Amino acid sequence: MTRGIHALGALTLSLALAACDLAPKYVRPQAPIPVGSPEGPAYVNGADAAIAPADTAWRDFFTDARLARVIETALANNRDLRLAVANVAQARAQYRVQRADLLPTVGATGTATYSEQPLVQFGQSQRLNNDVYQAQVGVSAWEIDLFGRVRNLGKAAQEQYFAAVENRNAAQTALIAETANAWLTMAADYERLRILHDLREAFGKTLELTRARFAKGVASELEVRQAQTSYDQAVSDIAQATTLVAQDQNALNLLAGTTVPAGDLPDAMPQGGATLENLPANMSSEVLLRRPDIAAAEHALRGANANIGAARAAFFPTISLTAALGTVSQGLSNLFGGGSDFWSVAPSATLPIFDFGRRKGNLQYARATYDALLATYEKSVQTGFREVADALARRGTMTQQLEAQTSLRDASRRAYILSDARFRSGVDSFLTTLDAQRTLYAAEQSLLATRLTRASNMVELYRSMGGGLR
Structure with missing residues (x-):
């Protein structure tokens, strides 16, 4: 024995x-994007932040304690993230099964x-x-495994497992960004509701005054109807905003996977901001390689390369x-x-002698799969570059736009106060006051939308640069 x-x-x-090993030697494809940051009037050149977004923990990036608690709840309860975790467990089990074939x-x-x-x-x-x-x-x-068929199948299964891990990471970064944007949207709608209540009160006082002047024969019925339109529009918008706040809360509960406590819900846009501001204004293409969705695409490409080796081994x-x-x-x-x-x-x-092209077809399929995944990887890199570039372009002009919108709102408010005083004293007609009311109403809405866009832009810039994994 x-x-x-x-x-x-x-x-x-x-x-x-x-x-x-009959698999082709894997070489990372050259990224089909520019090496540096995009340039143009929409972009601001500045020094990079001390810490890159990918190295900034989400608990440090989101400075509002309520928002941070909601994100933590979502990470613990969101069903889409649980599905991604289950997919990782499945891929890991499949890799173990495939790897076991190497040993008797x-x-x-x-x-x-x-x-x-x-x-x-x-x-x-x-x-x-x-x-x-x-x-x-x-x-x-x-x-x-004399020709590496089983080993390459094991490598392919391993890369699928790694891709599943990165897809789970991508699901986490997306969930954090979606939760933050949903919370900020609810905050903006709450503040919009407050603005509308203030405007309705002001428009209501103007309507009462116009009616009183009409009763005394000082104002015309046209002025009463014009004042009524502003008041009714505010009432209608309050009803719409109330619905939006309720829908925002429903969306936030779905992302969180449970009912968000009332103490964690926003009641207005945070005055000091909800996130850090010192994100980099410049970008290197190497930053994109840290994004989990791009890493997942590369792991899938590596797996396809290993499958080519397994298909080649079938000829021996x-x-x-x-x-x-x-x-x-x-x-x-x-x-x-x-x-x-x-x-x-x-x-x-x-060794099969006549298989009527089966092995050749499998090899052609493996090579075609590699080409398809190569295109997918390159598209992922290009998409990531565009997302970062769009966020940087939005950031580059946001400060100027926010300053202009704030000045416009302040000027509109002052113009409304002056026109209302002149109307009450009988100097100007109500048409001037009505125009000032509508201008102030639009300016308040535009400023709030700009503040929301700025806050959402910081979240998108953080996500697109690979933040949210820590």
Whole structure:
């Protein structure tokens, strides 16, 4: 038996040492994007922040404690993220299954055969009992990976697992950004509702005054109707804003995976901002490689490259080994006695001669899959570059726009106060006051929308640059 073990080990070792890998050497594709940041009047050149977004923990980036608690709740309860985690577990299990094919499956069997047959001797009939007991340990049809087919399939499964991990990370960054934007949208709608209530009160006082002037014959019915339109528009917008706030809360609950506590809900846009402001104004294309969605696309590409090696190996013989070590005896008491041991080694090689193009088709399919995933990877890089560039362009002009909108709102408010005073004193007609009311109303809405856009832009810039994993 010892000689058989040595022979089996020597054969396996020699075949393992002779194994080769037929997969093409993987080289990371050159990114089809500019090396540096985009340039133009919309972009602001500035020094990079001390810490890159990918190195900034989301708990440090989101400075509003209520928003941070909502994000933490979403990370713990969101069902889409749980699905991504389950996909990671599935891919990890598949990789373990595929990797196990590299090693032989060792099995132990024990059999007992009882037989009885007639025996005629010297004219006398007897019954002959023949009991055989056998115990053995061995491997059956283990494929010796001489040409790397099994190893490449294992590499492909491993890359699929890595891609699943990165997809889970991408789901996390997207969830953080979506939750933050939903929270900010609700904050803006709450503030819009407050502005509308203030405007309705002001428009209501103007309407009462106009009616009183009409009753005294000082104002016309046209002025009353004009004042009524402003008041009614404010009432209608309040109803719409109330609906939006309720819908915002529903959307936030869905992202959080549970009902968000009332203490964590916003009641207005944070005055000091909800995020850090010192994100970089410049970008290197290397930043994009840290994004989980791009990393997932590259892992998928690596897996396709390994599958090409497995498809190439199919053109070479498949070598398998069946071996057994055991003992056999006609009596149970002698099963492990001296001289009852046996061993057997049966290597085999199989090479299909005529498969009518099956192997060639599999190789062509593997190469086409690689080309498709290469295009997917390059598109992911280009998409990531565009997302960052769009966020930087929005950031580059946001400060100027916000200052202009604030000045416009302040000027509109002052103009409304002056026109209302002149109307009350009888200097100007109500038409001037009505125009000032509508201008102030539009300016308040535009300023609030700009503040929301600025806050959302910071969240998008953080996400697009790979933030949200820590």
